[in-house]
Amino acid sequence: MNARLWYLRRGVAWLPVLACCAAAAAAALLLVHWPNLAGVLAPTVLACCAGAAAFVYDEDGLPVVAVTPRGAGWRRTARLGVTLLPLSVWAVVVALRPGDVTFVRPGWWLLGGATLLLVAGSAAVASRRLVQTPGALLAPVVALAAVAPVTFAGLFSWGTLYPIGDFPDPVRTAWLGVALSGAAACAVALRPGLRP
Amino acid sequence: MSSLSVPASGLAGHRAMAGIEARRMARHPVFLLGVVLAFVVLGLFLATTKEAGVPDVPTLPLLGAFYIGLTSVIAAARLTTATDVAVEAVATTPGTEARRTLALAATGIPAFLAGLAYSVVLVVVAQLRGVAPPEWWFGTLPDWQVWSILLMCPVACLGGALLGVLTGRWLPFRGASAMAVVALIVVSLLGQAPLLETSSSEWRLWVPWAIFHTGDNADGTQTLIAGNPGAYLGYMLALCALAVLGAMWHDRTARTPGFRVLVAATAATALVLFALAATTGNHDNRDSDPIPSRVTG
Numbered sequence: 260m261n262a263r264l265w266y267l268r269r270g271v272a273w274l275p276v277l278a279c280c281a282a283a284a285a286a287a288l289l290l291v292h293w294p295n296l297a298g299v300l301a302p303t304v305l306a307c308c309a310g311a312a313a314f315v316y317d318e319d320g321l322p323v324v325a326v327t328p329r330g331a332g333w334r335r336t337a338r339l340g341v342t343l344l345p346l347s348v349w350a351v352v353v354a355l356r357p358g359d360v361t362f363v364r365p366g367w368w369l370l371g372g373a374t375l376l377l378v379a380g381s382a383a384v385a386s387r388r389l390v391q392t393p394g395a396l397l398a399p400v401v402a403l404a405a406v407a408p409v410t411f412a413g414l415f416s417w418g419t420l421y422p423i424g425d426f427p428d429p430v431r432t433a434w435l436g437v438a439l440s441g442a443a444a445c446a447v448a449l450r451p452g453l454r455p
Numbered sequence: 456m457s458s459l460s461v462p463a464s465g466l467a468g469h470r471a472m473a474g475i476e477a478r479r480m481a482r483h484p485v486f487l488l489g490v491v492l493a494f495v496v497l498g499l500f501l502a503t504t505k506e507a508g509v510p511d512v513p514t515l516p517l518l519g520a521f522y523i524g525l526t527s528v529i530a531a532a533r534l535t536t537a538t539d540v541a542v543e544a545v546a547t548t549p550g551t552e553a554r555r556t557l558a559l560a561a562t563g564i565p566a567f568l569a570g571l572a573y574s575v576v577l578v579v580v581a582q583l584r585g586v587a588p589p590e591w592w593f594g595t596l597p598d599w600q601v602w603s604i605l606l607m608c609p610v611a612c613l614g615g616a617l618l619g620v621l622t623g624r625w626l627p628f629r630g631a632s633a634m635a636v637v638a639l640i641v642v643s644l645l646g647q648a649p650l651l652e653t654s655s656s657e658w659r660l661w662v663p664w665a666i667f668h669t670g671d672n673a674d675g676t677q678t679l680i681a682g683n684p685g686a687y688l689g690y691m692l693a694l695c696a697l698a699v700l701g702a703m704w705h706d707r708t709a710r711t712p713g714f715r716v717l718v719a720a721t722a723a724t725a726l727v728l729f730a731l732a733a734t735t736g737n738h739d740n741r742d743s744d745p746i747p748s749r750v751t752g
Binding site: 272275278279282286290291293296299300303306307310313314315318392394395396398399400402403406407410411415 | 485492496499500503517518522523525526528529532533602628629630631632634635636637640641645646649
């Protein structure tokens with residue numbers, strides 16, 4: 260355990276991870292002042308948390324460390340634990356319900372967990388394929404993707420992926436699908452070795 | 456074996472550099488993904504709408520601006536920082552950083568054209584399928600206002616790419632484009648949403664993307680929000696120019712007295728256009744006649 264913590268303290272790109280978590284907290288504060296804009300601000304909090312998860316696998320020295328005797332699998336497993344940080348930020352924001360927004364907590368915890376699992380899994384797959392800094396591209400893309408469903412609201416009769424006040428079963432099913440995709444990506448990425 | 460020959464200076468050289476950057480942008484996967492998504496979402500909306508005509512046409516440029524414009528921020532920022540690893544080698548070549556930045560501004564051309572294609576498709580489909588008579592559209596609004604609202608989409612796409620260049624030049628750290636995308640969304644939202652239903656809604660127009668149409672209200676009406684969309688379009692173009700000049704400002708050698716005057720004049724033009732957008736045009740929010748099929752409340 261000590262070896263993992265030592266590695267994480269020195270190996271993780273903490274600056275972008277913590278900056279994204281701070282941005283998520285700032286967006287949550289905006290939610291306190293403008294709870295009527297929760298339909299966009301809550302996905303923005305999620306976008307920041309997802310951005311943080313995207314940076315977890317950034318490692319400039321990847322070609323060197325990937326071939327050390329300890330193995331790339333150990334490194335990727337250790338880094339996956341860092342995803343708990345943005346996940347905790349998300350869990351706390353949903354639990355506190357800033358601005359008294361009526362989040363259905365289990366549903367919103369599910370959608371946040373599913374998103375972060377998928378993002379971390381995707382970054383881990385990229386790392387497995389020796390992409391040194393997957394976060395540089397993945398973070399802006401997932402930030403945009405997290406907010407994109409907001410544009411559907413009002414346009415389509417099937418409703419929103421970010422329901423407030425109620426969490427319908429079809430939305431839960433959709434997010435469970437995202438969670439399963441994330442779990443599959445993590446399973447692929449955490450196998451020992453490099454490249455498939 | 457092919458060879459690439461770019462003149463070191465002059466207009467021909469700049470044109471060649473701009474062409475290279477425009478092609479890099481047009482082939483960038485993130486930009487292409489945004490273009491595809493914009494048209495797919497528009498197509499889904501048109502295919503699933505239950506009405507014979509196209510509903511809420513003046514709100515639909517938002518889809519193009521969101522998907523094409525915001526992915527252009529990411530793609531252009533990536534292209535701008537792509538040469539950072541070789542900055543020492545590049546710095547020894549003829550030409551300045553400002554000149555390379557000006558060439559990078561050509562990344563806005565594919566973005567603008569994609570946004571323009573989106574707006575053209577929207578107009579063609581609306582003309583073919585028609586719109587409900589009370590809708591804010593040609594006939595209920597002056598033509599120049601409708602065209603201005605439609606052209607906000609390509610100009611926003613252009614602005615997205617130029618904001619990406621600005622971000623890449625000044626914020627070369629990891630995640631800068633993610634920060635720019637999130638900031639753009641939050642600023643555009645919080646800058647206008649609290650004002651939309653107030654008597655001073657025209658002062659929302661300082662934001663880089665302002666809406667002029669609310670979509671359907673519960674009583675079947677639609678609200679046209681105050682302000683001059685023509686002047687606002689000019690304001691957006693002035694912001695685009697400021698983004699290019701701001702990116703070029705990064706090069707200290709470019710900050711000549713003439714360049715400083717140009718920056719000041721562009722900033723002053725943006726302020727004047729903002730004032731015009733806020734003080735002319737429609738002075739108050741206007742509700743359309745109700746459309747019976749859209750009454751929900």
